[in-house]
Amino acid sequence: MIKDQQNSLLNITTTSATTTKRYTSFFASQQSLQLYSKSDIVIIHLGERWKTTLQYSDIDQLTNFTTQSQSRQVTGLFQRINLDAQSDPCCGVVTWSAQKSLWWTGMTVTWLLFGASTISYSSIAVFIILTSIILCLGHSIGMHRKLIHESFDSPKPFERLLIYLGTLVGLGGPFTMMYTHDMRDWAQRQPQCHPFLSHQNSIYKDFIWQIHHKLHLNESPEFSFPKDMQQDTFYRYLQATSMLQQLPVAAVLFYFGGWAWVVWGVCARVSVSVFGHWLIGYFAHNSGQRDWHLDGAAVQGYNVRYLGTITFGECWHNNHHAFPGSSKLGIEKNQFDPGWLVLNFLKRFKLVSNLRTPEDLPRRANLSRLTKKTNTNTKD
Ligand SMILES: [Zn+2]
Ligand SMILES: [Zn+2]
Numbered sequence: 001m002i003k004d005q006q007n008s009l010l011n012i013t014t015t016s017a018t019t020t021k022r023y024t025s026f027f028a029s030q031q032s033l034q035l036y037s038k039s040d041i042v043i044i045h046l047g048e049r050w051k052t053t054l055q056y057s058d059i060d061q062l063t064n065f066t067t068q069s070q071s072r073q074v075t076g077l078f079q080r081i082n083l084d085a086q087s088d089p090c091c092g093v094v095t096w097s098a099q100k101s102l103w104w105t106g107m108t109v110t111w112l113l114f115g116a117s118t119i120s121y122s123s124i125a126v127f128i129i130l131t132s133i134i135l136c137l138g139h140s141i142g143m144h145r146k147l148i149h150e151s152f153d154s155p156k157p158f159e160r161l162l163i164y165l166g167t168l169v170g171l172g173g174p175f176t177m178m179y180t181h182d183m184r185d186w187a188q189r190q191p192q193c194h195p196f197l198s199h200q201n202s203i204y205k206d207f208i209w210q211i212h213h214k215l216h217l218n219e220s221p222e223f224s225f226p227k228d229m230q231q232d233t234f235y236r237y238l239q240a241t242s243m244l245q246q247l248p249v250a251a252v253l254f255y256f257g258g259w260a261w262v263v264w265g266v267c268a269r270v271s272v273s274v275f276g277h278w279l280i281g282y283f284a285h286n287s288g289q290r291d292w293h294l295d296g297a298a299v300q301g302y303n304v305r306y307l308g309t310i311t312f313g314e315c316w317h318n319n320h321h322a323f324p325g326s327s328k329l330g331i332e333k334n335q336f337d338p339g340w341l342v343l344n345f346l347k348r349f350k351l352v353s354n355l356r357t358p359e360d361l362p363r364r365a366n367l368s369r370l371t372k373k374t375n376t377n378t379k380d
Helices: 059-063 098-118 121-148 156-167 174-188 203-212 233-240 246-284 317-322 338-348
Strands: 019-022 032-038 041-046 092-096 213-217 292-294 367-369
Touching: 098 203, 098 213, 098 246, 121 156, 121 174, 121 246, 121 338, 156 174, 156 233, 174 233, 203 213, 203 246, 292 317
Parallel strands: none
Antiparallel strands: 019 032, 032 041, 092 213, 292 367
């Protein structure tokens, strides 16, 4: 029997290591709750896919629960990551990734070589419009807030459109994005993790590592993608052809605007998007302002002010570490979050629904609000 004595949030009786039970009131959606017991770790699945409401919720709530039979402590609750006793986020080797490195370098060199000779008002407009649509709808809303964090609901065809746009960013297909994001998040929530995953390096070294290298953990946990995603032929197709997806875009741009539009609408866009994604990630894990602190985490997220517009709200990363299941990233009055505005616009057309905010998420016992005094502008 696992029980939350205080709130009776979960009240599940297990008779074997694996069981399925209906689960009642705490989470909005009525889904089956599956309980797996694996050595000393209990992993809870909600329905087919891990739900955001459970994503970080709450190791601490659950640590208060003990199994009747042997006082098994719940030591981990990780989205899609199956831990075992050897799983280690610290030890690993960083090696050069030809694919990552040549991809970004190829795009950047092409842009630098031909950018000046092809610059025009129209090519700059194509660059700005395409980059904005793809980063906002594709990356921030599609890949990050929807696919990875399930922070709102959406009809499947529209979700697929968002994920298609997210693939066009040039960072990888949906499976790559989910895997790299989850592994980084998991590692950062541990007391220590490898500097590749924590970004705790000089900015130069971090650039070389993140854009040109890959980390291979010695003892990497098992990763299981949601079943519905594994069975989605469109997502598998996007994953297998993620780089080639630039070709149809390039063909359309060439048809309407010649090589100038291809250079600015593909090469410049991919180069800036991949570089910008790394740069924001570097600052968002190293310095800035914080309202929230997560006890026991190797890395805190930071809000990088003044970048709300160009990051479409992704710069409010301290909020995101505190409330990963929230579709609203700029949660204070003066935190501009274009992605949230776009979501509310899409809601009018029923393209998105159930936008979850911090108030909808379970309380996290290891999360505390910093006072003005402890609110820091640098790493602590
Ligand atoms: Zn995230
Ligand atoms: Zn982060």
